[in-house]
Amino acid sequence: MPIYNAPVEDMMFLFNKLRNNKKYNEIEKYKEVNSDLVKDILEEAAKISQNLILPLAKSGDENPPKLENGIVRTSPGYKEAYEKFIEDGWISLSCDPKYGGQGMPKTVSAFFDEMLSSACLSFKLYSELTIGAYNCILKHGSDEIKNKYLPKMVEGKWSGTMCLTEPVCGTDLGLLKSKAEEQSDGTYKISGQKIFITSGDHDLTENIIHLVLARATDSPKGTKGISLFLVPKFIVKEDGNLGTRNGVSTGSIEEKMGIKASATCVLNFDEAAGYMIGPKNKGLNSMFTMMNLERIVVGIQGLGISEIAYQNSLSYAKERKQGKANNAKSENGADNIIEHADIRRSLLNMKSIIEGERALCFWLSQQTEVSLNHSDEKVKQEASDFVSLLTPVVKSMFTDLGMEITSEAMQIHGGYGFTKDLGIEQLYRDNRITPIYEGTNSVQAADLVFRKLVTKNDDIIDKYLNLIKEEINISEDKIQPHIKQLNYYLDILTKFTTWIKEKIKDSKDDASAACNDYLKVLGLVATGHAWIKVLEASFKDYDNNKDFYEDKIQTANFYFNRVLPRAENHFKTAITGSKYIMDFKFN
């Protein structure tokens, strides 16, 4: 079993030293969320992640859920762990106190998301989609629906799903065939097949609240005719008690490469009772509330799995003796592999990416809170735009780099990384879903380039580039070399942005062929920006915790020397255009 120690110290550093954001500070409801409270929460969260959740990873991988006589039985130990998990109130962490939640901001809950992802992604997914469904219902549901469903979901007694994909459509929801027939009482009967439904069915909760995209029989074709429906597994009676089984059944559980303990289901809806959420034919918009927050969490999954992969690599590198280092320390035999320059390079690559991502994510969590809770609509909108811009970046970059990092972890472990014993290969397999689900990383890149850079009201990317420029205008001498480095790549990003804005107008294929590269450049620069802020805090507070800050400063140095420079090649190759790609005849 891999080791895992939740990085509470780094999280508290971010919370204490990078929280001071004017607009975030203006949010009334989080004034009382102070450092002591957060530290207590994170320490408890660390305990439950390390002690309760971590051991579930291996057992679930070896014993995936089974579909027996129409019932999905989760892996051994999952039910007991889930009961403890909800008993301690963990589902409710970020939920509205009105429905029984603890009302913590995303700046805190994102840390918990990371810890759970490190410990066991499969287990996490059972509660993650509940939060997703909660967020969607909270924003788009009627008061009646909210009062009826949310308290039980916040408590964790009922869970949630997102039912989008069908055999003919994943990315392209305009093609979906599930239909909704309106009944005389205003409810709908939903019929159709949904596939790849995470936590689609299981025995952990008394009820499952499906949020289903379907087309009302009188709605138009394409994406403009899709509505969103709440479809419970068991009908909820007026008094809140559970009634009869609804017309939803589980066709099968997918056999997958990773996250095997997560029940990914084929769900068949057969005239199931459904209740419309949000306006008719605006289902995609409503679902995107859920999707966007969820996409950030998928990015955090990549970060969490990277963290545990790093910790195990570091630990192994300190123990495994193999080969003499260039400056051999051992007289006889071999040195610990951490003495080898190449292993150190690999470890620092992981560490500099992980800590940069965590800092970037913290900033994004703050922006998310501003976008949801600031009193000024204009401020809210601006934050919302930044969140929209960075969502595909965080989703894609963190998950792609998660593959890089789990792969490096395997290499450091050698043959022991490929066998089942140490659990490293499971991290690699489990993380491999993250670049795929919630929209493949290429879909994210297209979303970024074609929808997020510029909206009809605003030039978001321009604002964001200016924000970086302002925020890295720092006088501290010691940071100047890195600011200079970042400016070099910021300049490349700016040129790339100008190029891509032109192409979006008159040569869309050029933009499409470049979108993955563009996303990477934006992500690398955004992470560089985050590192500059970490450096600023580190130098400011240096004397109070020299070892910690020296570690940060050196890790940042690696990022600027060896990671950020990847940006240039993406730019240079992308601007070769797409004519030769589009002209190619694939015979």
Place this chain on the structure above:
Amino acid sequence: MPIYNAPVEDMMFLFNKLRNNKKYNEIEKYKEVNSDLVKDILEEAAKISQNLILPLAKSGDENPPKLENGIVRTSPGYKEAYEKFIEDGWISLSCDPKYGGQGMPKTVSAFFDEMLSSACLSFKLYSELTIGAYNCILKHGSDEIKNKYLPKMVEGKWSGTMCLTEPVCGTDLGLLKSKAEEQSDGTYKISGQKIFITSGDHDLTENIIHLVLARATDSPKGTKGISLFLVPKFIVKEDGNLGTRNGVSTGSIEEKMGIKASATCVLNFDEAAGYMIGPKNKGLNSMFTMMNLERIVVGIQGLGISEIAYQNSLSYAKERKQGKANNAKSENGADNIIEHADIRRSLLNMKSIIEGERALCFWLSQQTEVSLNHSDEKVKQEASDFVSLLTPVVKSMFTDLGMEITSEAMQIHGGYGFTKDLGIEQLYRDNRITPIYEGTNSVQAADLVFRKLVTKNDDIIDKYLNLIKEEINISEDKIQPHIKQLNYYLDILTKFTTWIKEKIKDSKDDASAACNDYLKVLGLVATGHAWIKVLEASFKDYDNNKDFYEDKIQTANFYFNRVLPRAENHFKTAITGSKYIMDFKFN
């Protein structure tokens, strides 16, 4: 099950149009290996790969070998397939006719290695190590040993293994503990434990010939005291018949992420009878005969798996409808995803890497033959040096890019790439061993930089760079733009080489921290060189097969525009040195 059509046309193009190498042509023994004969062989090889071997991949993955009462039973169907395989003589393809082989050059057998790797790597491994052991015995064994063991191995009735790794040592064989006690009759008794032994035990063959590294009781510590021993599973009697079981038993079969049908064993040697191969205490040298050829084959495994991943991606992209292309073709609904610029980019990335690698590998196969069979010792040595130089490059680059390509294949397949149905995720898992075994890719990079660039007799890399310069001095106008591109990166490689040669002398850690980057730059330039030769042949023969050559020319164009430029970032970041890496305190 994935589809697979062996790329015989591309292979025959290489054989017909890129074979004309002066020194290769001087090898007497292959004069009769003509185009018609090779085409016949490859077509038969394609059939057996597609029809007999391909279906074994999925069944073996689902039913790995089992250890029952000390006997390793291979996956269902493997025994029958293996019998057919050896009946048709496929093991003997490249072996010496003196021992029953067909005497085909590596230029031909490497194509077959690729096909088998595409079809089912696990199955391939059962015969691959036999060839490895055959090569080692052929070079270092006494006539008595050769006559006793080789004919049965060439026939495929007996198989072979390489027993190097022990729990305390993979890379660093100096640490090995297995011991060999000399007996009065000159034989040895071998005791110790070997792990990660590919095809270490199984029921496909009557006998298994283990080549085991062990330390004679009177030999010194470290690498200078290691000898090589032949240790048969069953003692072979004077008359060639099998006698009693030798003291080798199977401790367990490893559970692995991929190549599950390959029995990776823990072998316990308990006073097993062993016969020394090659000179005492020179076991590592003898084993490296086997290792080096084997490493090239591991590179070819990465190429083969890349090819099948590409074929399936292309086929899926032509059928899967999702989203409208920028220049939408469909009036209603969605376009085939091959219409999307980003998918096309991804497919061309795969294709341009695969075809470039295949051409590079063909050149390397020729060099290998020259190194083994040329009549002039000087010519032999030069070819041998080139092979030594390129071996770690091919092993590492092809396998790393194999991960990139199988990963892209998963992304193109979306959720269907992560589930078991289509077999794409298995390609990804199976290929993942290739950057690890036969020395991790980092070990290859260190080997390249510290041992292969310059030997005590020669500046190999300098010779190789000159060879490229000479060979790309081509007058054909249409190739000039690509020659210019290659020259730009050749210049970078030259600078990088100068830098790294200096660092090897006075700052080894800088070289260690840079060695992976250096390997990649060398590999990218070497593949660019191969593409120039493909272009030269394509323009020369253009009118005879326009469609085929147009495809080549456009694919090359992609390589030079989008793949080769990766080299620059490797150089720029690597020369930032290692001080900040070595100084880092990993607390």
